Amino acid sequence: MFNLPSHTIVGTPFSTFTRSITLGLRYKGIEYKQIATTPHSDVADKHHPFGMLPTLIIQQVGRNDVRLCESQAIARYIDRTVPLPSLDLAADEFILAAIPEKMWEFVSLSGSQGFPAVEINVVKYRVQAIDDGTPSDSELRASIRDGVEELKLFLARMEGLMAKEGYVYGPKLTWADFFLYPLLADLQATPEGEILSERMLGWLEVMGELDVVKATSPGTLAVGARP
Ligand SMILES: N[C@@H](CCC(=O)N[C@@H](CS)C(=O)NCC(=O)O)C(=O)O
Incomplete structure (x- = not known):
């Protein structure tokens, strides 16, 4: 090297x-x-x-x-x-994607749509409420109801772009997994994680087994950390 x-x-x-x-x-x-x-x-x-x-x-x-x-x-x-190990979709590896660039489409959607849908509209308010001890759970749920509905749509649309099992693109781990994972790991750490589908929960489990995921979890919401 x-x-x-x-x-x-x-x-x-x-x-x-x-x-x-x-x-x-x-x-x-x-x-x-x-x-x-x-x-x-x-x-x-x-x-x-x-x-x-x-x-x-x-x-x-x-x-x-x-x-x-x-x-x-x-x-x-x-x-x-450092091209290898690859986090890209090579032309012969993609399953659902028609062309390898679809992986970057997924990455971009995770950032541009997922960050606001997960963090700004839902998780941020939940964490604030936990830390402040107010508003109550039912008041908070009422105030983020629209955000949670939007978030369900985001999750359904992203799931529609994913393989039926395994990583986002089935057997091949890519940047798509690494860009979506931190968001959904945060969501799963809150009560609103209840909206995660079976597919997304299965994917989170597969991701959670990766050494790199374990190594980067200290300091995150899932372990109770704060910025
Ligand atoms: N497009 C940027 C987005 C980065 C981003 O939004 N980072 C968050 C922290 S996770 C941030 O700095 N937020 C502060 C802000 O939006 O002013 C990227 O892909 O790096």
Whole structure:
């Protein structure tokens, strides 16, 4: 293996986008340091033009550091520098997808539709209510009812893009799994996890057996952590 640069990921393990990247880094055997910070902290602002998470800092001897943000751009960097084991759908591996790029479609939908549907509209309110001890469970359920209905739609649509068993694309683990997993692991850790279908629960179980999933769970909602 050629000499890889050093890598530092800026983002709390609680951040779902950050976890998608640490899942990929670990799966590819890329060592990294992690600066566990929240969005819009001084350190997040210093490394990301919009103060968001994550940023990957790539340090190469004799060269200026590169700061790479946007998780899909980081995933492309990881794939280019360490192609194997692959997290892509090769032309002969896809099951449901008509073309390998469908995997990136799934990734993009997980971020653009899934993050708001899971985290912003539902999980965030539930966690706040747990931490504050108010509103009551029934008041909270009433206030997030619309969000939960939207979330059911999101889950059904994503499930429609998935193979019937195994990973998102059946036997082949891909970035699609790593981008959806942190969101649904958070959802499962809340009472609203009750809306998860049998297929999604089965998928979460399969994912939960991966070493990289176990290794990236400290600091997440599922183990009771906070940002
Ligand atoms: N498109 C970005 C989204 C990253 C993102 O939304 N990260 C969350 C934390 S998981 C964040 O920084 N939120 C703060 C904000 O939206 O201002 C990516 O793919 O990296």
